[in-house]
Amino acid sequence: MAPAVGSRRGHLLWLTCMLCSAPARVAADSLVGNLVVTQNSSLPWPSSYLTRMGLKVSFLLHDPSDFFKSASFLYSWDFGDGTLMVTEDPVVYYNYSIIGTFTVKLNVVAEWEQARLDATKGIVQKTGDFSTSLKLQETLQGIQVLGPTLIQTFQKLTLTLNFLGSPPLTVCWRLKAECLPLEEGECQPVSVASMAYNLTHTFRDPGDYCFSIRAENVISKSHQYHRVQVWPSSLQPAVFAFPCATLITVMLAFIMYMTLRNATQQKDMVENPEPPSGVRCCCQMCCGPFLLETHSEYLEVVRENHGLLPPLYKSVKTYTV
Template identity: 75%
Template sequence: MAPALWPRLGRILWLACLLPLAPARVAAGVYELHLTPDGPATTGAEVTITASLVADDNGSLVLPASTRLYRFRWIHTPLLLTGKTDEAFSSTIRVVGNVPGNFPVSVWVTAADCGMCQPVARSVLVLPITEFLVGNLVVTQNTSLPWPSSYLTKTVLKVSFLLHDPSNFFKTASFLYSWDFGDGTQMVTKDATVYYNYSIVGSFTVKVKVVAEWEQVTPDVGKGVLQKTGDFSASLKLQETLRGIQVLGPTLIQTFQKMIVTLNFLGSPPLNVCWRLKPECLPLGEGECHPVSVGSTAYNLTHIFRDPGDYCFSIQAENIISKTHQYHKIQVWPSSIQPAVFAFPCATLITMMLAFIMYMTLRNAAHQKDMVEVADFDFSPMSDKNPEPPTGVRCCCQMCCGPFLLETPSEYLEVVRENHGLLPPLYKSVKTYTV
C-alpha cells in the first residue's frame, strides 16, 4: 500500500506548489497579445518586433499591478537575435535575416515562475525578408480629388520614392533613380523626388528603378562595395476638367418631327449627363432631369415635340473632377400653318382662278364678236363698185381699232349707231297722231 500512496502524495504537493499561480491561470483567455513589426526588411537590415499585452475587451479590464507575474517567451529561429528589451506588459526584440524568405515569429505570455503553465495570451506573425530594397512610390498633387489614383492633367505632379529603412541600414549608401512616366518620357536623377506634368488624359504607370551602393568592411574579404536594387511603380489616372458643352442642333423644327441634337463634351469621360426641356433657360434643380451615363466625349440626344411653342434644353454634365451646364433654345412650329407646306397649294389655287377669269373674258368677247358679224351681214350689204373686207374683219376693226382709224367724228358716230342698233330698245315706241 505504501508504494501506491507515494504518487498520490506527489500530485498533492505539486498542486500545492501551483496555488500561488492561480491568478495567472484565471487570467488565461482574458488578455490579448499584439505584435507590431517594423518590417518588411532587406537582408542584413535589423527588424524590430514589439509584443504588447492588452485587455481583451478594449481596456475595460484592469491589468494586475505587479509585472513580475508574467514572462514573454519568443521563438524567432532562423532569424538572428541582436537585442531584447522587456518592459511593463510588453517585450521588444531585434532580429536580422541574412537570407530572403518569410519567417514566422511567435510569442506567448506565461506565469513568471511556471513555463509549463497554460499561456495567458499568445500571438504569431510572418516577417518577410527580401534581397531587394524596400520602399514606396508616392504621387501627390496640389489639387486633391476624392477618387484614389486620380489626378489632373496640365497640373504638376510630385513623385517621390520613400525608402523603408527604420534601422538606418542604408545611411552611408548613395542612390541613383531611373524614372519612366509611361508616356515616353524617361529621366535619371540622384534625387528621390521629381516633378512631372502630364499633358494628355488617360491611364499611366510611373516606374522607378532604384540602385543603392555603399562600402562595407568585413574581416574575411576586407573593404568592398555592396549594391542593392529595387523596382517600384504606381498607377495613375489622368483626368481633364469639364470646360463646357458644345451643342449642335436645329433651332427651328415642326411638331411630330424627330430632332437630333449632338452634345460634344470638352472634358474627360466617364460623364453623368442630365437634361430637361423647359419653357425658359433655367438651371436644373435636384432630381428634375433625365440622367444618362456617357462613356465618350459625344452624345446624340433625340426628341419629338408634340406641342408648338418656345422651348429650352437645360443640359448638365459632370465627371469625377468638375461639372458644367449649357442651354439650347428651339422654336417649334405647328405642322398645319407651315408656310413651306402650303405655299404651293395656294399658288395653284390662285393660278386656277386667274385662268378661269381669263377664260370667261375671252368667251364673252367671242360671243359679242359673233353678234356684231350677224348685224353687219343683215344691215350693211357690200356694194359692187366699192368692195369692202369681209364682215368679220370689218367688225373686229370697228370694235378694236375704229376710234383710231376713222377720220371724222361723224364716221365714228355712224359706227356706234350701227353697233347699237342691234340691241333691243330700252323703251317702247309711242305712236303720234295728228288731228
C-alpha cells in the first residue's frame, strides 16, 4: 500500500505544479502591453499633439512575473505617414511635419531559448500587434488673404482667408480707416472648422478701407490686414463717358441756337414789322402796283396768287373802216 500511496501523492503533486504554472503559460501565449505617447506640450484635446515637435513613443510590456526577462525583442514601427522603422529599443522619438490624424502601429516579436523534453534547447517566439491614434496640429503661423484691392461701390467683394494653422479656429474681422490691430470685443467672432474661410462685403461709399483680421486657436493667434480702394460706380466704367459728353454738347448747342433765333426774331420784328400772312396777301393784291417797283413784278405776284383768274388786260380789237 505504501508504494501506491507514494505514487498517488506524486501524481497529486505533479497536478498541483501544473496548475501553479498555468497563468505563466497563458501569459506566454501572447504579448500584453500598450503604447504611450508623450510630448513637451499640453493641448486640451485628447490624443492631440503639435507638429514639428518631438514625440516620444514607448511600448510598455505587461510582464509582472518576469516571464520574458530572458527574451530578446524586435520592434517594427509604422507611423502612418509612410515612415517605417525597426529597432531593438521599445522607445523611439519621431517628428510629424504635417497636420492630420495618424495611426501608429507596432509589431513586437519576442524570442528566447527554452529546454525541450528531450533535454535539447529550442527557440520560442511570441508576437503582438499594438496601435494608437494621434491627431497632429500646428500653431497658427499666419493668415493669407486673397482678393481684389480695387473695387467700385455696390459691388460684392469676396476675400478668401487661408489659415496657416490647425482648426478649429476663431475668426474676427472689421473694416477700419487705418490698418490697426483689433481690440478685445471689437468684432463678432466666427467659428471656422477648416483651413479656409470666405469673407464677403458690399461697399456703399467710396474711400480707402482696411480689413483688420484676427484668427486664433488654443495654441496661438495671428493678425493680418488687407487694403481696399473703393471708387464710385458712375466714374468707374469709361464706356458711359463719350455718350454723356455728346448729349451735353448737343443740349448746349440747341440752347444756343434757340437763344440766337429768338434774338433774331425780336430784332426783325423791331426793324421790319410784317403784317400777318392774310394781310400781306391782300396788300400784295391791293397795293401791289404802289409797292412794287415795276409792272412786271406786279403781274408776277398776281399770277402766283390767282393763277385761274382771267387776265386783267384784254387785247383791243382794231377795226378798219
